[in-house]
Every structure is written in C-alpha cells, then in structure tokens.
Amino acid sequence: APAPPTAPRATRPLLLGTYTSEAGGGTGIGTAAYDTATGAITPGPVITGVDNPSYLALHPSGSTVYAVAEQEAGAVTAVGLAPDGTYEVLGSRSTGGSGTTHLSVHPSGRWLLSADYGSGSVAVHPIAEDGSLGERTDLVTHSSPPPGPGQGGPHAHQIVTDPDGGHVLAVDLGTDTVYTYALDESAGTLAEVSRAALAPGSGPRHLAFHPGGRFAYLACELDNTLVVCAYDPATGALTPGPGQSTGTGSGTSYPAQPVVTGDGAYVYLANRGPNSLTRYTVEDDGATLRLLDTVPVGGDWPRQLALSPDSSLLFAANQRSSTVTVFGVGPDGSLTAVGDPFPAPVAVCVLPLP
Known part of the structure; x- marks a missing residue:
C-alpha cells in the first residue's frame, strides 16, 4: 500500500515591527509565517503606510493589529487583517504625546491603551466594531x-492590563514608578488607584505577569535587575521586592523585557548589552525566581521577546543585527536555537499570531 501522505506542517502568521525612519529600517510592518513545529520563518509582503511601527499588539478577535508610531507626534494605527492574509490600514489617531513606544488592547476589546516615552504620558482610544x-x-x-537620577522627565514605557482584567498598569522609566489605574469601561478614562516606587535610578521598563495574577516580574534597564513584585488584584497594589541578578556579570546589561511561559514555570529575560537571554525557574507559585543561566541570543541588541501561543517557541527581535532568532522551549525550560537568524530590517518587535 502506498505510504499515507505527509500532513502539511501548520504555519501561522508572524508580524514584525521596525523603525521606518532609521537607516536600514523597514518600510512598514513586516509579515511572515512561522512553522509551529520547527520555528522556521518564511518572509511575506510588507504592510506599508505605517510609520515607525516599533511595537505591535493584536486585538482579542484576531482581526485587527495595532501599531505605535514612535515619533515626535505620537500616534497609534489600526490595521485590519483578513482571513485570506490581506490587510487594510484603518487609520491612525494622535496619542496627544510624543514617542509612542508601547500599546496593548484591553481584554474587553473595546479600548486601546498606549504609552508615550517622550512625553511620559499614557492614552486611551476607543475601538469600534470594525x-x-x-x-x-x-x-x-x-x-x-x-x-529619577539622570532623567529629564517621565518616560512611560509600557501599559498593560492585569490578568484579572480589573486594573491597568503603566511602567515609567523616568520616574522609577509603576502606576496602577482603574479604567472606566464606559467612558474610557483612567483613575490612578496606586503607585509602586522602584529604586531611584533603576529605570523600570517592562513587566510580565505570572499567569496566577499574584506576581509580576519587572525588568529595570538601568540597574541590571529583575524585580519580583507581589500584586493584589483587588486593589491594584504592586509591591516590589529586592532587585534580582540578571546573571550577566559586571557592566550594563540593559535588560529589555521578561516573558513568562504559559504554564508559569519559567521566565526569560532579554539582555541587550551582552546579547543574552537569562533563564529563571519559577518557584513558590510565582513568588520566587531562581536564576538558572544565560544563553546567547544569537543576534545584536535583543529589544523584544515573544513566546508562541503554546510557549513552545521563543522569538527574539534583535534591533542592531536586523534579525529574529528563534528558540525551541523544552519542558525543562531549556532554550535551543533553531534554524538560522531570520533577516528583518531593524527588528524591534515580533508578534506571533495564534
């Protein structure tokens, strides 16, 4: 009998953020596809008409992606994604600030949250049905x-909703503070309910929640630490613990972003200085991180990390080498580089779609 046909490997879309204004930068949002089994990436067309899309976020429906415009006149752009792979730029809105560097979609799907680094501000925009x-x-x-020391003003670097959906947190590198807000889901307004002070000059940049929702891990880019923070979903209060080592030795490691595996078992941290990934194992239901080791990222200046939806692959966007490197994530938290680095001009964000 003839051998049964080999089932085609599943591929899923991958979107790539860049700086269109930089030398060697891209011309818009890059599109690609990744093999969910091997991590191999194949290039696709570029979504043009989007300036400096340095960070991307997907709507819960999967039908729209949002991009920052990281430039003096801060803005956010919506791009419709059709099931057949075509796209339509749906327009941009001003954030009212400058240097828009991060955005996220509220889990209700009705509000877009954005952070402006230059002006140290955060903004809310309503999302229409389309x-x-x-x-x-x-x-x-x-x-x-x-x-903080050496900072000329506030620098909002991230804005996210907690896993419980009850509060919005904004991380500010300039004021060494994480602000917690309540979002009025009818008016789209933010009311501050709590703030957490980090060590002066630590430069908090990005946090990632443990899936249990009681702890968050905060990368501080100026003092080379990762801070375990306790979190109270009822009040929105974030309580930072002492800064923990990134395992990168002396010198400035510029930690960029932590990610947590879907099962909450491991944390990975991108270090831009030494071009490495720090591996931690999670203990005590999220309350403790134990440093395992560091792994070369295989590129230069890993600005952003993303896990595939099933946490079996880790993608690193390497800004200065203009590459995306891919790692297989083992059940024991091991990271194994797979394939060759994928060329992507001034890669600063990678977004694997489910």
Missing part, C-alpha cells in the same frame, strides 16, 4: 514623582 480607532478619550501625564 477594529478602527475613535478619538482619544483620555491622556494622563506622569507629572509626579519627580524624575
């Missing part, structure tokens, strides 16, 4: 506390 954006409903500037 995924397009309405006029901004709020803009909050981190006017206090005063900026």
Whole structure:
C-alpha cells in the first residue's frame, strides 16, 4: 500500500515591527509565517503606510493589529487583517504625546491603551466594531514623582492590563514608578488607584505577569535587575521586592523585557548589552525566581521577546543585527536555537499570531 501522505506542517502568521525612519529600517510592518513545529520563518509582503511601527499588539478577535508610531507626534494605527492574509490600514489617531513606544488592547476589546516615552504620558482610544480607532478619550501625564537620577522627565514605557482584567498598569522609566489605574469601561478614562516606587535610578521598563495574577516580574534597564513584585488584584497594589541578578556579570546589561511561559514555570529575560537571554525557574507559585543561566541570543541588541501561543517557541527581535532568532522551549525550560537568524530590517518587535 502506498505510504499515507505527509500532513502539511501548520504555519501561522508572524508580524514584525521596525523603525521606518532609521537607516536600514523597514518600510512598514513586516509579515511572515512561522512553522509551529520547527520555528522556521518564511518572509511575506510588507504592510506599508505605517510609520515607525516599533511595537505591535493584536486585538482579542484576531482581526485587527495595532501599531505605535514612535515619533515626535505620537500616534497609534489600526490595521485590519483578513482571513485570506490581506490587510487594510484603518487609520491612525494622535496619542496627544510624543514617542509612542508601547500599546496593548484591553481584554474587553473595546479600548486601546498606549504609552508615550517622550512625553511620559499614557492614552486611551476607543475601538469600534470594525477594529478602527475613535478619538482619544483620555491622556494622563506622569507629572509626579519627580524624575529619577539622570532623567529629564517621565518616560512611560509600557501599559498593560492585569490578568484579572480589573486594573491597568503603566511602567515609567523616568520616574522609577509603576502606576496602577482603574479604567472606566464606559467612558474610557483612567483613575490612578496606586503607585509602586522602584529604586531611584533603576529605570523600570517592562513587566510580565505570572499567569496566577499574584506576581509580576519587572525588568529595570538601568540597574541590571529583575524585580519580583507581589500584586493584589483587588486593589491594584504592586509591591516590589529586592532587585534580582540578571546573571550577566559586571557592566550594563540593559535588560529589555521578561516573558513568562504559559504554564508559569519559567521566565526569560532579554539582555541587550551582552546579547543574552537569562533563564529563571519559577518557584513558590510565582513568588520566587531562581536564576538558572544565560544563553546567547544569537543576534545584536535583543529589544523584544515573544513566546508562541503554546510557549513552545521563543522569538527574539534583535534591533542592531536586523534579525529574529528563534528558540525551541523544552519542558525543562531549556532554550535551543533553531534554524538560522531570520533577516528583518531593524527588528524591534515580533508578534506571533495564534
């Protein structure tokens, strides 16, 4: 009898953020496909008409992606994604700030949250049924506390909703503070309910929650630490613990971003200085991180990390080498480089779609 046909490997879309204004940068949002089994990436067309899309976020429906415009006149852009792989730029809205560096979609799917690094502000935009954006409903500037040592002002670097869906957290590198807000889901406005002070000059940049929702891991890019923070979903209070080693030795490692595996068992941290990934195992239901080792990232200046939806693959966007490197994630948390680095101009964000 003839051998049964080999089942085709599943591939899923992969989107790539870049700086269109930089030398050697891309011309828009890059598209590609990744093999869910091997991690191999194949290139696709570029979504043009989107300026400096340095960070990307997907709507819960999967039908719209949002991009920051990281430039003086901060903005956010919506792009519709059709099932056949075609796309349509749905328009942009001003954030009211400058240097938009991060965004996320509220789990309700009705609000887009964005962070402006240059102006140290965060903004909210309503999301229409078709995924397009309405006029901004709020803009909050981190006017206090005063900026940390060497900082000229506030620098909002990330804005996310907690796993419980009850609060929004904004990480500010300039004020060494994480702000917790309550989002009014009818008006699209933010009300501060708590703030967490980090060590002066630590430069908090990005946090990632443990799936249990009681702990978050915060990368501080100026003092080379990862901070385990306790979190109270009822009040939104974040309580930072002492800074933990990144395992990168002396020198400035510029940690960029932590990610947590879907089962909450491992944390990986990108270090831009030494071009490495730090591996931690999670203990005590999220309360403790134990440093395992560091692994070469295989590129230069890993600005952003992303896990595939099933946490079997880890993608690293390497800005200065203009590459995406891919690792297989073992059940024991091991990272094994797979394939050759994928060329992507000034790669600063990689978003694997489910």
